[in-house]
Amino acid sequence: MDKKVKPATEEGSGPVFLNRELSMLEFNRRVLAQAENLNLPLLERLRFLCIVSSNLDEFFEVRLASLLAQGRLDDEGVVAARPPVFVPGLEHTSEECRRIIERQYALLNNDILPRLAATGVHLLRQDECSEGQCAWIRQYFENEVRPLLTPIGLDPAHPFPRVVNKSLNFIVELTGKDAFGRGSGIAIMKAPRVLPRVIRLPDELGGPPGTSYCLLSSVIQAHIDSLFTGREVISCSQFRVTRNSDLWVDEEEVKNLRQALQTELRSRQYGFGVRLEVATDCPPHLADFLLDQFSIDRDRLFAVNGPVTMVRLLEIISKNDRPELVFPPFVPGLPAKLINQNVFELIEQQDVLLHHPFQSFLPVIEFIRKAAADPQVVAIKQTIYRAGMNSDLMESLIAAALAGKEVTVVVELMARFDEEVNINWAERLEDAGAQVIYGVVGLKTHAKMALVLRHGPNGLRRFAHLGTGNYNLSTSRAYTDFGLLTADPELTSEVAEVFNHLTSLTRPKQLRHLWLAPFSLHKEILRAIENEAAVALTGKPGRIIAKMNALTDETVIAALYAASQAGVKIDLIVRGACVLRPGVPRLSENIRVRSIVGRFLEHTRIYYFRNHKPYEVYLSSADWMNRNLFRRIEVAFPVRDAALRKRVINEGLLPYLKDNVDAWELNSDGRYQRRKPRGKQAAHSAQQELAAALGGATGAAPGLFGS
CATH class of the missing domain: 3.30.870.10 (Endonuclease Chain A)
Known part of the structure; x- marks a missing residue:
């Protein structure tokens, strides 16, 4: 080089790096803009609105929780059960979240729901229901909801119940005395998790023309009085607490990662609280009471003008029978050269590049399925990060193992929010005779690789798939990714070297092509x-x-x-x-x-x-x-x-x-x-x-x- 490049500096123009948390929230603003886009079908706009809620849930559960946890570590590095210390910049982040959430609910109440109603899709409050709808809802409450409700009046013998992460709950304020002459004034009630949050009302009950829905929270609140005989309900407010959802395993002490994770998963639902959502009608003293119960700072209290579980409005989309309100169905392409071809002969001749979701992911699934059924295939090795609950690809790996092939699967048990699914697949694979390992302790195995070893006319030959995305048919229909099917001897030999590194824990040889x-x-x-x-x-x-x-x-x-x-x-x-x-x-x-x-x-x-x-x-x-x-x-x-x-x-x-x-x-x-x-x-x-x-x-x- 003729001259050296100076290190990057601020040059008097502000910080060199942008704030990571605010940048993550900027992404959610861009997703929210999709919900604002009048050119999109109405239910797709609602979907984007729910995606923002889901993203914010994870933002609090993971990113903000990790920042807060830094102030809760005890002397041995374990998260302690004490309130978090002050984290610089967190107040600004909470304010940005508040602006996004306020815009969300304004968009829901003032734009999307009225437009849906104009097309004949109605989300009704109790006071908007017809007489026939009210009668049906009353019967639904008595038959399906009431038997599952367990209100808990708080006193020394009835302490504040454990509240599951992101679950729907109610705080009820009462007057008068209980059956024993005492004046306990607050009750907590969990909404049954087995019930749908969005209930479709039968069409023949009257009401506005079209399809009508109501929320489980509305059904419960409309009939809450009947649960407290002899007492008056002053207020009933829904609330939801978001908890730290990062799993922690002592990787130096643990002997079996799968067993340790199974134990840790049971406690994930009860991590320390990082956010409290209440309805706007929640009295301030009750909100303060909840903040105190969950040791959550007031900066992370969010009063919302609508359901605290907005993400559950996705159920309206899943129950929808109006195709004009969603994107037209998209059929992925299938390259003609793949049809009715022997996959191994084809890949020996040329590499095959697939661009998902524009091109189908089925060739990748078929690659593994054919390998599992081919008597010339002697071994299959694969990494799995997120395969999903139902997976033909995983079933093919199990079938290959049952058929006596050498099957090695690197299952990443620490794939966030997919841990339980992956544990189940690992157990099934092991039961079928596959060799299952969990990657490298302290490092998540995120690489997407599959390797097939097959006997051919000239001896053993390697075939591989390398990709940018997960081996998951469902997400392949919604995520953009590339995948490469190849028999390139130099590439496939290096893929084999990486698998050997993962299983043996030896340092890999010098790789010329793979980084x-x-x-x-x-x-x-x-x-x-x-x-x-x-x-x-x-x-x-x-x-x-x-x-x-x-x-x-x-x-x-x-x-x-x-x-x-x-x-x-x-x-x-x-x-x-x-x-x-x-x-x-x-x-x-x-x-x-x-x-x-x-x-x-x-x-x-x-x-x-x-x-x-x-x-x-x-x-x-x-x-x-x-x-x-x-x-x-x-x-x-x-x-x-x-x-x-x-x-x-x-x-x-x-x-x-x-x-x-x-x-x-x-x-x-x-x-x-x-x-x-x-x-x-x-x-x-x-x-x-x-x-x-x-x-x-x-x-x-x-x-x-x-x-």
């Missing part, structure tokens, strides 16, 4: 970024395009700042949190950051380095986050075939840089601005254009991968 975390991935990313900077300093064009879910690793960001200062043109497509500040003079003026939020969840990780030879394009399971680079088993793999590299660029990157429908651009202050067509500029939606180009069945699934 493996926590060993080489971070170094190779930095090396590739620095190489672009070195090229730019010689006067040649340096270019980086990267697509991922989140960008928070400060060392990678510092390298990107340095590359920007060297003149490298950098485009980053980051769906969620991004703490890099783009467009700051003398720091990041050559960096643009955009986020795409559309019908499908952007999940693909692509790294493009123009001058990184011999391969410019890598696909990966890893975001550019500290946890992915240092605390997980991750793999980035090159796309070696020139035609397929071109496909990745033309499908996975360039359409997203051209998008002016679903794209948001990050400003240096941390706020995002929506991109819109200007003047006579044509509208471009990457997702819509890819769906049109790649979607649509080209053959029947049963003919896929003929024998």
Whole structure:
């Protein structure tokens, strides 16, 4: 290089890095904007509104809980049962959450529900129901709800009950004396978790024309008086507490991770409280009482104008029979070359690249199914992070083990919120005779790999699948991801080396093609970024395009700042949190950051380095986050075939840089601005254009991968 690039500095323009928590909340603002989009079908707008609620739940359960837990650790590093200490910046974060939540409920009450009612879909309060509907609801309460209710009047013998994480509950204030002449004035009641939160009312009961629903919370509140004979109910308010949901296992002491997790899962529902939601009609003294019970700071009290369990409104969508209110069904495409072909012969001839959800995930499932049934296949190895509760792929692995094949499955038991499902799969696999391991203690196995060993005319041959997303058919229909089926001897031998590393715990041999975390991935990313900077300093064009879910690793960001200062043109497509500040003079003026939020969840990780030879394009399971680079088993793999590299660029990157429908651009202050067509500029939606180009069945699934 002719000259050195100075380390990235503030240059007098504010902090070098954006706040991570506020960046995560900015993502939820972008999702909320989808709920505000009048061009989307009404029930899809409601779905996005519920997604915001689900995202905020996880934000409090995991991210904020981890910050609060730092102030609750005892001398041995265990979370203690005492109130959290002050965490800098938390008050600002809570205020940002409050603004989002207020907008959510205003949008629900003043826009989405009235528009749904105008189309004949009604969510009714008790005072809006017809006489026939009220009578039906009364009978439903008596027959289905009341027998399951257990109100608890608080006194020394009836202490405050344990409240499950995110469950619907009621706090009731009473006058008068109880049956024993005492004046206990507060009762707590849990809503039965086995009952639906949204109840569809029969059509023949009168009421407004169309389809009518009511909420379980409304049914209970309308009949709460009948549960307290001889006493007057002054107030009845719904509430919900969100708890810390991170699992903690002493990895130095535990002897069996699966058994330890099974024990820990039982206590997850009762972690320390991080947020309290109450209805706006909850009297202040009762809200204070609840805050005290759960040791929650007032900053994390949220009074909401509607159901505290908004995410359960998804039940309206699942019960819907109005196709015009949701997105039209999308049929993934199926490449013609895959139909009625022998999968192993096909992959021996050429690599196969699949782009989900625009192209079907079925070829991946069929790859494993054919391997399980093929007598020439002697072994299958696979990593599993999130397979889902029902999985044909997992059933194929079990069938392969029962057939006597050597089946090795690396099941990640610490996949957040999928721990129990994965434990169940691990037990079934072991019962079938598969070799099951749980990755590496202290590191989550997040890499997406499958390896098949098959006898052929010239001896044993390896076949592999490498991907950016989970082996999960359900999420493959909603998440964008790439997958590569290959028999490339150099790639598949390195995949075999990674599996050997995971099972034997020996350090992997030098890998020439795969970038493996926590060993080489971070170094190779930095090396590739620095190489672009070195090229730019010689006067040649340096270019980086990267697509991922989140960008928070400060060392990678510092390298990107340095590359920007060297003149490298950098485009980053980051769906969620991004703490890099783009467009700051003398720091990041050559960096643009955009986020795409559309019908499908952007999940693909692509790294493009123009001058990184011999391969410019890598696909990966890893975001550019500290946890992915240092605390997980991750793999980035090159796309070696020139035609397929071109496909990745033309499908996975360039359409997203051209998008002016679903794209948001990050400003240096941390706020995002929506991109819109200007003047006579044509509208471009990457997702819509890819769906049109790649979607649509080209053959029947049963003919896929003929024998």
